Amino acid sequence: MSDEKSLIIYYSRRGQNYVNGEIVDLKVGNTEVIVDYIREFTGADTFKVETVNDYPVDYMETTEVAQKELDDNYRPELKEELDNIDDYDTVYIASPNWWGTLPMAMFTQLEKLDFSQKTVKVVITHEGSGLGDTMRDVKKLCKNANIKQGLAIHGAEVKDKKSNVERWVNQ
Numbered sequence: 001m002s003d004e005k006s007l008i009i010y011y012s013r014r015g016q017n018y019v020n021g022e023i024v025d026l027k028v029g030n031t032e033v034i035v036d037y038i039r040e041f042t043g044a045d046t047f048k049v050e051t052v053n054d055y056p057v058d059y060m061e062t063t064e065v066a067q068k069e070l071d072d073n074y075r076p077e078l079k080e081e082l083d084n085i086d087d088y089d090t091v092y093i094a095s096p097n098w099w100g101t102l103p104m105a106m107f108t109q110l111e112k113l114d115f116s117q118k119t120v121k122v123v124i125t126h127e128g129s130g131l132g133d134t135m136r137d138v139k140k141l142c143k144n145a146n147i148k149q150g151l152a153i154h155g156a157e158v159k160d161k162k163s164n165v166e167r168w169v170n171q
Contacts, residue, residue: 011094038092044090094123
């Protein structure tokens with residue numbers, strides 16, 4: 001392993017989630033499972049994006065809030081924000097796909113950072129929508145970064161995709 005330092009910036013939802021056509025209660029969010037794999041393979045530091053105002057416990061209510069945030073181009077306030085990523089060479093962005101892109105809380109965090117000269121790798125968990133418009137939006141949010149091919153993982157399959165994540169990390 002080289003001397004390069006890596007950081008994972010991520011959002012993950014525990015509790016009620018849509019998985020394979022059903023609402024289920026997840027003790028650990030699907031994206032967080034993937035984050036644990038990346039951390040295992042890279043030794044990366046992590047930063048979890050968390051909003052000041054929690055999303056509703058009810059999954060369907062959360063989707064309504066998320067849709068309104070996207071429609072309004074709203075930036076939710078975060079509990080804590082990263083000021084810079086100067087110490088890192090590679091930044092992993094890990095998130096669920098909400099309405100075709102990142103949750104707006106990720107926009108709040110990412111647009112505050114300088115991604116110049118950084119390598120960015122994006123992994124998205126989803127229930128059928130793949131990467132959606134995420135890569136387009138990441139290119140806007142992470143100006144001057146070397147953005148690598150994104151990885152989309154079906155949320156219901158995260159526990160079976162460790163080797164896929166390892167191959168992607170090592171590309």
